[in-house]
Amino acid sequence: MVDMKNFLEGNIRLIPDNTFYTLFIKNSKDKYLIKIIKNFITCISPLIKNEISNLREDFPPEIEKNLVEMPFGMDYFNLLKPIISKKEYEKGEFDVIVLAHACHDLMVDYLFILDDASAIRIVQNHFPELLKKHRRTGGFIIECYNKHKILNKDEVLDLIEIMDNSDFRISQNAIKELKDNLKNG
Secondary structure, three states: OOOHHHHHHOOOEEEEOHHHHHHHHHOOOHHHHHHHHOOOEEEEOHHHHHHHOOOOOOOOHHHHOOEEEOOOOOOHHHHHOOOOOHHHHOOOHHHHHHHHHHHHHHOOOEEEEOOOHHHHHHHHHHOHHHHHHEEOHHHHHHHHHHOOOOOOHHHHHHHHHHHHHOOOOOOHHHHHHHHHHHHHO
8 A cells, every 4th residue: 555655756646436447357357457557556435445345355466555545534525515415425436536636636646537427527517627637447548558658559459349348338439439549649
């Protein structure tokens, strides 16, 4: 686990939602997840960790050493209380918004991954200052090839194929767009 000092001084913080983890864990793609996670300091909230614990109880050591289990004394719900109900908050996506907001306030470099349309709308409507750091899972995977040079083209194509053929909710237009971005990147 990463401590607060290293959190503030280290690599780019990555704040994925449960959909991101699920893509790799359900499809036995730890090797890709490890390659990605070891290049970032990855923030995970207790709620998201609980959501993905049904898929996996623990992470491989290569991932665990780059995870930051939040909070550092944060009250997640308070920031979103005026916007969403307590019942809505039970979705881990809202923790991602709060963690992104905290990174923004701390002025540390970060990216956050959200695929849930209602959570994205909340960011658009209430926290537009966070939008330039927002990625969807597919777009982030492309960025891991084009920008960060973490994954190679074949690995990205494999992940796009998995997204297309699994229960990952993504349209055929989005799949085509990902492949086009891969070719043009």
